Amino acid sequence: MLTLHSVTKQFPHQPHPILNRLDFSLPQGHSASIQGPSGSGKSTLLTLIAGFDKPDSGVIRLNELMLSDMDEHAADKFRRQHLGMVFQAYNLLDCFNVWDNVTFTARLKGNFTPNYATELLGKLGLSDLRLRPVAELSGGEQQRVAIARALCHKPTLVLADEPTGNLDEETAAQVSRHLFTLCNQTHTSLVVVTHNQSVAQLATKQWQLLHGQLVAK
Numbered sequence: 001m002l003t004l005h006s007v008t009k010q011f012p013h014q015p016h017p018i019l020n021r022l023d024f025s026l027p028q029g030h031s032a033s034i035q036g037p038s039g040s041g042k043s044t045l046l047t048l049i050a051g052f053d054k055p056d057s058g059v060i061r062l063n064e065l066m067l068s069d070m071d072e073h074a075a076d077k078f079r080r081q082h083l084g085m086v087f088q089a090y091n092l093l094d095c096f097n098v099w100d101n102v103t104f105t106a107r108l109k110g111n112f113t114p115n116y117a118t119e120l121l122g123k124l125g126l127s128d129l130r131l132r133p134v135a136e137l138s139g140g141e142q143q144r145v146a147i148a149r150a151l152c153h154k155p156t157l158v159l160a161d162e163p164t165g166n167l168d169e170e171t172a173a174q175v176s177r178h179l180f181t182l183c184n185q186t187h188t189s190l191v192v193v194t195h196n197q198s199v200a201q202l203a204t205k206q207w208q209l210l211h212g213q214l215v216a217k
């Protein structure tokens with residue numbers, strides 16, 4: 001279970017906290033979509049859950065792990081072991097091929113299973129591309145590589161920030177179906193920030209970030 005309790009975050013020179021005593025919980029294996037106006041704090045929320053920054057107050061925990069209390073070293077270890085991330089800008093290693101990108105984190109974590117990586121590539125329709133440098137792939141193909149990479153080390157939780165933001169509507173639908181289906185099949189929790197209503201409605205529960213709090217849609 002991912003739990004946020006009374007999480008508050010205010011940036012310097014801003015009149016109000018961007019997140020204001022925010023509460024949220026997500027049972028293991030469920031998915032949540034988060035929508036909201038530009039600048040409402042959606043990416044900030046993911047940044048706090050990922051442990052890249054800390055809330056001013058409040059508690060963030062994933063099962064027994066108290067994320068809001070972690071120092072940088074512990075947060076880094078948490079990300080490697082428990083977290084998969086899919087961002088709009090892919091963050092793939094351009095000069096490496098698909099296979100090396102997908103298996104990189106699993107190798108770092110020391111739980112690399114070639115059969116699982118091969119299975120993921122198959123499910124994402126990437127088997128024939130496994131030895132191609134990612135820089136040669138289309139946007140939709142690169143985003144499927146990013147999904148395979150996020151899942152290959154068998155994380156507990158996947159965070160996706162505008163995972164289909166720069167894809168056309170048809171490719172966005174295909175990529176988001178892959179993301180939700182694979183997380184569902186592997187009992188991985190998923191939080192997706194998106195402006196795309198078709199993507200948002202694939203989630204178990206839809207939320208809106210308004211005035212620093214999450215409101216169920």
Ligand SMILES: Nc1ncnc2c1ncn2[C@@H]1O[C@H](COP(=O)(O)OP(=O)(O)OP(=O)(O)O)[C@@H](O)[C@H]1O
Pocket residue numbers: 011012018036037038039040041042043044045
């Ligand atoms: N490190 C930071 N320092 C100061 N202000 C920040 C910082 N990060 C974000 N902000 C501010 O916090 C607000 C929320 O930003 P955030 O990126 O979380 O919004 P968002 O809902 O993801 O927006 P969008 O939908 O446009 O991506 C913005 O006003 C932004 O300028």
